[in-house]
Amino acid sequence: DIVMTQGxxxxxxxxxxxASITCQSSKSLLHSNGKTYLNWYLQRPGQSPQxxxxxxxxxxxxxxxxxxxxxxxxDFTLKISSVEAEDVGVYYCQQFLExxxxxxxxxxxxxx
Amino acid sequence: xxxLVETGGGLVQPGRSLKLSCVASxxxxxxxxxxxxxxxxxxxxxxxxxxxxxxxxxxxxxxxxGRFTISRDNAQNTLYLQMNSLRSEDTATxxxxxxxxxxxxxxxxxxxx
Numbered sequence: 001d002i003v004m005t006q007g008x009x010x011x012x013x014x015x016x017x018x019a020s021i022t023c024q025s026s027k028s029l030l031h032s033n034g035k036t037y038l039n040w041y042l043q044r045p046g047q048s049p050q051x052x053x054x055x056x057x058x059x060x061x062x063x064x065x066x067x068x069x070x071x072x073x074x075d076f077t078l079k080i081s082s083v084e085a086e087d088v089g090v091y092y093c094q095q096f097l098e099x100x101x102x103x104x105x106x107x108x109x110x111x112x
Numbered sequence: 113x114x115x116l117v118e119t120g121g122g123l124v125q126p127g128r129s130l131k132l133s134c135v136a137s138x139x140x141x142x143x144x145x146x147x148x149x150x151x152x153x154x155x156x157x158x159x160x161x162x163x164x165x166x167x168x169x170x171x172x173x174x175x176x177x178g179r180f181t182i183s184r185d186n187a188q189n190t191l192y193l194q195m196n197s198l199r200s201e202d203t204a205t206x207x208x209x210x211x212x213x214x215x216x217x218x219x220x221x222x223x224x225x
Contacts, residue, residue: 039212048215100173101159
């Protein structure tokens with residue numbers, strides 16, 4: 001199984017500052033078709049997860065351009081520029097290259 | 113507007129069965145693969161099952177393989193999860209998802225005697 005490992009944030013993050021969340025996969029998620037099979041989700045307190053980024057760097061519909069995804073085949077970063085109160089929650093990365101689909105353990109973002 | 117509404121959760125004893133349903137609306141259901149993902153209380157997300165748009169192929173992690181069965185009724189726009197031989201570690205909120213881009217509100221399943 002592909003293991004997804006997420007880094008922690010130096011919480012709380014001051015409002016207006018940027019925050020970067022890291023995720024590492026145990027196997028390259030770069031497919032021969034040139035696409036990287038990585039999603040990012042945000043789960044706000046008490047809510048269902050919401051897709052933020054797919055194919056490593058494509059923002060989902062309606063997602064603020066303050067969110068951006070980048071990376072290589074095994075190392076990925078979700079950057080939130082100018083964090084706001086509504087960004088509070090737990091962020092998950094997920095690989096969908098192969099079954100079983102696997103998630104990172106989550107990274108909590110708190111705002112100061 | 114895409115909507116996914118799960119039902120069928122509740123309290124069940126270990127070893128017993130439960131069937132979850134997810135009614136979909138707002139999109140052409142038979143065009144999409146569908147999945148179930150769960151979240152134990154205070155824990156992270158765990159993928160549980162996926163099914164192709166026709167229902168011809170299904171996928172499971174080892175943790176539920178042989179106990180859970182995902183199925184769908186495209187005429188009724190409904191996704192199902194039949195859960196047998198339930199264990200305490202299956203206690204979680206179960207989410208119906210459309211390819212990861214859309215999630216239902218979740219339904220709680222508690223396995224306890």
